[in-house]
Amino acid sequence: xxxxxxxxxxxxxxxxxxxxxxxxxxxxxxxxxxxxxxxxxxxxxxxxxxxxxxxxxxxxxxxxxxxxxxxxxxxxxxxxxxxxxxxxxxxxxxxxxxxxxxxxxxxxxxxxxxxxxxxxxxxxxxxxxxxxxxxxxxxxxxxxxxxxxxxxxxxxxxxxxxxxxxxxxxxxxxxxxxxxxxxxxxxxxxxx
Amino acid sequence: xxxxxxxxxxxxxxxxxxxxxxxxxxxxxxxxxxxxxxxxxxxxxxxxxxxxxxxxxxxxxxxxxxxxxxxxxxxxxxxxxxxxxxxxxxxxxxxxxxxxxxxxxxxxxxxxxxxxxxxxxxxxxxxxxxxxxxxxxxxxxxxxxxxxxxxxxxxxxxxxxxxxxxxxxxxxxxxxxxxxxxxxxxxxxxxx
DNA sequence: GTCCGCATGTAACTTGTTACATGATTTA
DNA sequence: TAAATCATGTAACAAGTTACATGCGGAC
Numbered sequence: 327x328x329x330x331x332x333x334x335x336x337x338x339x340x341x342x343x344x345x346x347x348x349x350x351x352x353x354x355x356x357x358x359x360x361x362x363x364x365x366x367x368x369x370x371x372x373x374x375x376x377x378x379x380x381x382x383x384x385x386x387x388x389x390x391x392x393x394x395x396x397x398x399x400x401x402x403x404x405x406x407x408x409x410x411x412x413x414x415x416x417x418x419x420x421x422x423x424x425x426x427x428x429x430x431x432x433x434x435x436x437x438x439x440x441x442x443x444x445x446x447x448x449x450x451x452x453x454x455x456x457x458x459x460x461x462x463x464x465x466x467x468x469x470x471x472x473x474x475x476x477x478x479x480x481x482x483x484x485x486x487x488x489x490x491x492x493x494x495x496x497x498x499x500x501x502x503x504x505x506x507x508x509x510x511x512x513x514x515x516x517x518x
Numbered sequence: 519x520x521x522x523x524x525x526x527x528x529x530x531x532x533x534x535x536x537x538x539x540x541x542x543x544x545x546x547x548x549x550x551x552x553x554x555x556x557x558x559x560x561x562x563x564x565x566x567x568x569x570x571x572x573x574x575x576x577x578x579x580x581x582x583x584x585x586x587x588x589x590x591x592x593x594x595x596x597x598x599x600x601x602x603x604x605x606x607x608x609x610x611x612x613x614x615x616x617x618x619x620x621x622x623x624x625x626x627x628x629x630x631x632x633x634x635x636x637x638x639x640x641x642x643x644x645x646x647x648x649x650x651x652x653x654x655x656x657x658x659x660x661x662x663x664x665x666x667x668x669x670x671x672x673x674x675x676x677x678x679x680x681x682x683x684x685x686x687x688x689x690x691x692x693x694x695x696x697x698x699x700x701x702x703x704x705x706x707x708x709x710x
Numbered sequence: 711g712t713c714c715g716c717a718t719g720t721a722a723c724t725t726g727t728t729a730c731a732t733g734a735t736t737t738a
Numbered sequence: 739t740a741a742a743t744c745a746t747g748t749a750a751c752a753a754g755t756t757a758c759a760t761g762c763g764g765a766c
Binding site for chain 2: 328335410416419443471472482485
């Protein structure tokens with residue numbers, strides 16, 4: 327259901343083509359909701375059939391026509407209801423959690439290397455987010471309305487990646503100790 | 519892909535029926551990977567066709583036969599490879615993030631009420647997790663192997679819910695201030 | 711006598727992923 | 739001349755959700 331809402335949210339910020347919505351999904355909104363262009367086109371078609379968006383075809387030189395979609399009144403009403411509706415805790419699907427749970431089946435040093443890569447990736451994204459925070463929201467206390475919501479979502483992303491990094495570090499420390507203990511127990515085993 | 523791995527992880531901890539795996543998915547493992555029983559039965563069939571698990575039918579009085587699944591050597595090898603493989607940052611799908619981004623379209627006091635409910639739900643789960651931590655892992659420094667992995671996943675869950683609560687609180691403070699400002703600006707508007 | 715736990719399944723549908731296809735313009 | 743950007747789409751498949759179906763035994 328929520329992909330529809332994600333697209334409506336994007337259109338509520340500004341009208342745009344499927345392509346442009348896709349851009350947003352791989353930039354700002356994309357850090358909290360992802361979708362491929364195929365999903366977007368498919369869903370736009372459905373939203374149009376349901377009367378939640380309208381579009382205007384714009385002819386272009388050389389390129390195919392573009393369809394600029396706009397939120398309809400019905401779409402805006404639906405969004406307003408939706409943002410005020412309850413949000414149950416969403417079931418999790420965390421690959422890294424699963425892997426950790428079975429980590430002792432794999433090769434620990436390799437697991438550590440991959441975990442560090444994961445951690446660094448999160449740290450990279452965190453830096454990007456923190457850059458945005460400083461650039462776009464230098465005075466967070468003064469924010470209100472739409473801008474405030476966007477800022478708070480960004481804050482959520484920052485907190486989330488901080489959490490990921492904290493967790494990875496905790497795991498890395500413990501796993502490193504585990505490796506050290508093993509090599510201390512079998513000091514002759516230098517290879518494999 | 520990863521549902522297959524989730525089931526293999528469960529079977530690597532102990533053999534079991536589809537039903538029992540489902541139980542695990544709504545308890546321990548379920549807090550990091552969720553699946554319905556339909557998905558599980560469907561996937562078990564596929565895993566069996568691929569030779570990653572085997573099963574033994576056990577006749578029962580009155581009840582239908584149960585199939586106790588066991589991880590095969592091939593399944594164990596596949597799991598070992600998988601836990602050592604890279605884990606890219608997974609794309610996010612956060613309903614609450616999306617809603618926040620469009621929060622100004624809805625009724626703020628209602629949004630606040632729902633957000634508080636969300637926060638409290640997370641706090642409830644956090645308490646459950648913390649209970650487990652104390653009950654099952656009273657001496658975390660002494661853990662190793664399989665148990666250590668399970669503990670670290672639980673730690674991840676605890677950190678995650680703490681993050682959720684921190685975030686919700688941050689948002690609640692800001693939104694409450696927003697409401698106060700609005701009612702200060704229009705002190706006569708007591709209803710609606 | 712009704713609900714809960716055990717135990718497995720089918721069917722229909724919605725979402726999400728991956729690959730392929732087209733075609734002009736701009737940038738390296 | 740190879741690539742990236744703009745712009746839209748089809749097709750096939752994998753994964754996830756919801757509803758329905760069966761049937762015994764025990765608890766309330």
